[in-house]
Amino acid sequence: MAKSPTVRATAPDSVWLARGRFVGPGAEEVVRRRLREQKNDRVIQDHLELDDTRDSAGRRVFEARWQVSGAVTVRARLAVEAVQGSTDEWTWSLAAEAERPWDLEMPSPAAVFWPEDTDVPWDHDLVPGLRLRTINPLPGEDKELRRLLNTAAHNTWSIHVVVHEAMTTDERGRRPLARLMPPSLRHRIVEHRAAPDQFQIVNWALRDLGVQVPRGGAVVLPGTPPRPGYEDDDFTVRSVFLDGSVPTDLIDTVTRYAALPRPLVEDAATAVSDLREQWHLLTVEEELAHARALVATYAEALDAMTKSRDLYREAAELAHEALAALQESGAGVPVVGKPRRPEGLPFRGLAKTLERLKDTAGSLRLPGAGAASPGTRTEERDVRADDVPCS
Template sequence: MQTSSPATLPVTVWPARGRHAGPAAADVLRVNLQQLKDGAVVDDFLELKEEQAFEARWRVDGEVTVRARLTLRPEEAPRPGETPRPGARWVLVAEAEQPWQEDWASPVGMFWPLDPDAGWDHDTVADLRFREVNRLPEDDKDLRRLLRDCVRDSWAVHLVVHEAMTPDERGRRSLTGHLPPGLRHRVVEHRAAPHQFRAVNWALKEFDVEVPRGGAVVLPPLPPGHTGDEFSVRSVFLDGTRPTELVDAVTRFAGLPRPLPEGAEDAIAALRKQWRLLTAEEELVRQRELVAMYAEALEAMTKSRDLYREAAERANEALAAYREAGVEPPPRAPAEPPGSPLQQLTRTLERLKPRRPARDQDGTG
């Protein structure tokens, strides 16, 4: 039995998923988007309150339009014995009119504020942080469990860096700040202390990758035909300088065809099929399409009506012939049986009625 190949991420799409740790996530988004619109950073935005979603549109390279949709979901219920925590999970999908370039501005910064203390930058796995160094657990079993969860459940690119020696203050800063703008908020950096070299490679053996002593490696999943050696770096100098080789490895990895993570297909479909933030030109095109569909349906209904009229005339002629011959005519069929073309066309017209979203009272969007 043949199995179909997994769907890959479209080259025009930029996906991210995370958790906002603070309260009132929608308020934070609303305020930040309004500020960016006032500053002409985004062209427009729309809040869809019934869907707990925000749409925004902006341009990159002066003329390439990007459309993005961020959806909020309540924080998952705590496990037995755990304390409930405030916050909300978010899914962000952006799509450009051209293949995505990693030197374009991060879509995260078009929705969330980029202040150092902003609460949006938590991964959904183990509460890891996007813009900070994440220390690997000391316990071997916890270490292995964490890396397994990162490989299987996270939408982010995960990078493991081994410290050859304890770094100073400059070396303790996250390396993700050196990445291109489009990658900074999609990469989670893990740090292994000098004494964890064997433990971390023991945990990584499950994924057929290995971190060099004092180096780094990007975690799977890897596309077919590629190995972990292609995305490992032998030496990373934690002295505050730009790790050029590491940046190159992460950028090459992010540019490869990648399978769609779980849930991404639905998010992309919502962006493409449920988009509400239309420009005046797009709204005009949409209304013209509706008019054309109405006209087509009306024409089909008119033809159907003429066919019914012709059939009725023939039935009357046949009935008259029966009566002249003195023969009892057969029982008449219903004039409009259930599921007739006329009924189907009527239902089609009902579906074609435009349903325009109600804009916020303050005129946002």
């Protein structure tokens, strides 16, 4: 029998997630400088840096808090870690959560921690060779193209969009489409470009993923595992005009895809739980509420321990009283209830065996032995007494 697929938890609708690589030295200092600038410009309310003590490699964690729409608080947590064996490559994961369902028109949390300057290399995807915020031409070699698309669909947190150019584009058509997306999508999209003569080979490579790109159009890759609802809708765009105009159909399609429930892979689930359970950047009011909650928890625990102690003491006193009354009465240990008769075949078999042993013992006699008279018994006792030596 085939096993049913594993049902994964999905990301809360209030959470924003992204992950990538920083290629170059000084990733931590770039984040520190950016957060100081954001605090000075009053873009964020506050920020904090701390060690992740659970990781011997020494991950650095940065927390920031800001408000959107005047009163909606956003909390975000960025973890930066050096790639093992390298001092010029870092991986980062970013989780943010708002006090209401996330609106794609909210500012991108990535822009809070990382500078918008395109020269700062923080925007590399987890898949080597791919970057956010720019165009990624597909490789010219067939097998390499197929490998890249399959790897991108299985090993990334980003949204991958494959665009086929119907004809060779000019300067206007070589502008990244991510910049036209809603703010919260701009740093989560990897745009792949297929040249006009790659139409057949790119669809040959996409066949493994169960999708196709129209000529001169685009398709959003399903990801792994596919988002619930992806199979029930069409996430292809028939035509994308690469002439500098706003690709409304493509934006709507990517936005619909981003709104689908997002299955949480292991690392993403950890990022969400760390954001919620390992948060340190508290306001004075939050610290006071946290202290009150701790006091209430300790009070409940102490009350439970006190009740348990009192019940134990009461039971011990009753037991001592019962034991004293029993000793004063001089009675033996009382038997609670009537003894039960043996039930079932094993007990009846044991009773029959005991009866047979009783009959056998009664029939055994020494050879020549008869019923002894009272005199004989007295003599035997006398003889036994004479045989005892005097002291």
